[in-house]
Amino acid sequence: MSWFLLLFYLVNTIIARTQTPLLANIADEWGLNAPPNPNSTGHLVFDTVSSLLQHWPNTQYHTGHTIVPGTISTGTLLYHGRGDAHPPTASEWVSTDPEFGRLFCTKIESCWLLTFIATRPLRVLYFDGSSATKAPDGPMDTQDLLAWGVVSPECANVSWEYRRMERLCSMGGFDAYVRMQLNFEIMLCSFTDGVQIASGSHLEAEPIFPHHGYAFVHSSKWHDSYPGETRIQLDLTQLVSLYDVELAPSLVAHRAGQPRHAHRLLGIDERDTAAVLERVRAITFGPGIGSGVDWQAQFQVIRHRYATRLELLQLTLDNGAAEHAFHQLQILLTPYRLRSAIPPPAGRDTAWAGPVFRACAQGHTAFTESMQAAFTASEWLLLSTMQETTREICRVLVRMWADGVLALRGSSAIPDSLAPKWKTEVDALVGWLGWSEWTKCRPACAPDESCYLPGAPFSMEQWNVTEPRCIRLIEPYSGLRSLASARAF
Template sequence: MRSVTKAAVWLFLAVERVLTAQIPLSPDYHDESLDFYSHFERDSRQWDLDEPYDVNATGNLVFETVNSLLQHWANTRYRIGHTIVPGIVPVGTILYHGAITGPHIPTALDWVSVEPEHSMIFCRGTVETGCWHATFAVTRPMKVLYFDGSSAANIPEGTMDTQDLVAWSEMRPEWVSNDTQRIRDLCKWGLKNGINGLVRMEMNFEIMICNFTSHMEVISFSNLDNFRLASDNPTDLPDDPNNVHQVFEMMHSASWHENYPGETRIILDYSALISFYDNDLVPSLVPRRVGVERWDHRVAGISPEDIERVKDRLAQVLERPPVTASGIDWKTVLRSVVDRYASRLDVMQYLMNITLDDTPVLLDRARKVQRQLRTMLAPYILLAALPPRGSVEVNATNSWAAPVFQGCATTHTSSIGTSGILTPSERLLLRAVRETTREICRVTTRIWASGFIAGLDPLYPADQNLDADRIRILMGEWNEDIERLMSWLDWSVWVKCRPACGVEEMCYLPTWPLGFFPPDHPFPAWNSALKLPWPDPNEGEWKRPQHKCIRRLEPYGF
């Protein structure tokens, strides 16, 4: 105990010495805060703590879809994509191809995978002859176009919508399984626009290659022992533990890119992205989302005029030189917001999940929530903004805390866009970050301010015993506010197996086509899969994938 005390004293003295040695960059900080407060008074209507987001605002949807690009988990959870983004596969990137016809490098259109565990399941041959597997290296930057969501899942319920729009300017659900025609027409369009690859995701990420000789060279073409996953008899597969093992290892390799930073071998140009959540670009989809859960959001139903507007914008961004963009690292801008708030909101939700009748626990949890809020908002709590204690104005309204709200909401974006060189895509991203941080900061500041007045703040505790009944009411309101905020944000980072999976397990979201077919045919070959009854896309785990722990070692099972 004495050693702990000594350590605490030593740490305090060390910090004090460092702080004492530092010379403030602005000795008039307090005066600056007063100026800031005065500026706020002139612009107070924008920072009303009781004014929530607009019901048709899509900043939260743009924010989370863009924050989730090239991440397997989020794009398995919400399979219907709403974003198209140009990108580059850098020089030196290794890609893999399981040959179907024999030891021949594709001379035309075909697929490559980012992981060999994925490509090898398409490696065809017999037990006697084995199969042929090619490894390529990118020799010059390959320009690609990425379709988010589970864009390689051949499902007639929306996963192919954005590709259909680019290839045919209309949705063709009758061609959902016609990937031969799809790659042919997408590459025909792509090559005219400088695109040589189209990035999609299903069990893992893959790239449709429009020309195998223009940007890649062969590293090896190996005759491998065949895993026999390409068998046309689905009953062969469950009986062979080697095949089942290979399927699960393919899923394991996909899990490496589940969350941030995602698949890093493809570098996306955020300044050129197209989002179907852009209300200005695609106004015809706005009424189709009213009262509709995100699971049911579709690009189908877009007007012909909006289709042409999207394709014109896409052609423009592919033609423009990169120097026209601002140079802002949007991936990091978005991620810094998630890093700052995700875990603390998660903890506050946990702290509020209690029985409100237990007064000692209630007061303890309320204080802990307030401390989390103060920590989150500390960089924005100006001394000049704090109210006189016990004032009548304070008891009637929380408007005194609006400068804290403003400082919190503008920190991540106040310096962006001042040069006026943002692209339309960047202006969309800027608006998404602003709308998202505004709502986070509005809700958290509102809760903190009410806790401050109630005497829960650790730096300004109540002069007398806390009013348990008042705190009970506050905690109920806070819980509703946090639940509503987190539901609106809907960040996939909060979707995880709790408790965490064991060493022999992995947290899994049902990934088409694995785990969707009947128990007697859990791993059908691709040709045979088309002959089996497909699950109803409007029910069960197709529509709302549920995460769960599954074994990644024998015995396997979903």
């Protein structure tokens, strides 16, 4: 037996021995006609985790559900704008980009930009979503749950900001808290422990808007998509997700039938709140936690594999080209199209395609599951999330491919009559996944423009708009309200 055949045999043996059923209520685990439970959240966890520290998806879905510990590395520069040259004596805000730090001088005539440097790794806690936005419809839910043990929409305004920061800093265990509002800001608990001042610059007295406001937008674009804000390293082995139905089952009923933009933490009960707080208090910093799996890389491999291909498949079916769509399916499923998967000579049964479905669905997770002995509770969630997401992607694609194979029996071409059916299935899959890669400016923006998704702090009244627009980032400017009048900043 050649080394290649031996490796193939061992791979399939491990898959067969380690993979356990994901959906135990399905009699035929690899049947192609069983969609996920309407209340399942694996795809939502998958999207939020693979979107962490990225501006674009966290603006699109502004109410965060994820709390993640992380570190800011030694030597990282942090920026703070204020009215004098003296470092803060209490907890205050800093930013990772000077363009944002400059904006802290809003309504201050004499602006000093202080630059600090981390003298040791800073222990941080990150809240996803547009979590720095002072709006009562959900962006601050996770941090308020942590600060006060309840969700408090009435506290989502500027007047509560210092009390919120003081409350979080009083918890102990963390040096800072990371939030986002178009760009990333850090609620730094101490300016005498872990940081020191590197420089102080007395800036020219000039209005923030329009030039500095648009520079702020420029800087936010640097973090639009993966890898996002790279100066903060997150530890996914201790991630806490409010989409975890085992951790917070009381939220399931409140999400039922609601569009994703309406999901929030209102309605979480005391038992689930206590469980969330216990998980956060148990967070530790140091080596040797978890299995060693690079979960972010695993998630990105799946997104990169399917995001552009699903978009192309959707476009092809919009044009009614079933034959071209089938060719794309064949290419997409090439690693999983087993020679042993042969359709029957007659009938419409698709059980013969089950092994292809299984190979596709398990292709990214079987080996990872074999490392389960070292998993943390968060890693179990991450694995099940990958399984659920890839399972549904593969179920839809393999079912379409099987339809095409059956249609080719006795025919030399795929009938275009399959296009409407396939389009419905692909549209449903894309809507279920909800990935931010598919929210873009169409047509693409000109070189002197930027694709902008309305949201805080400039477009609060259009917060839930999902159609981005092109805005000019050089004079004559277009598209943004004045920062001075933005009520969320």
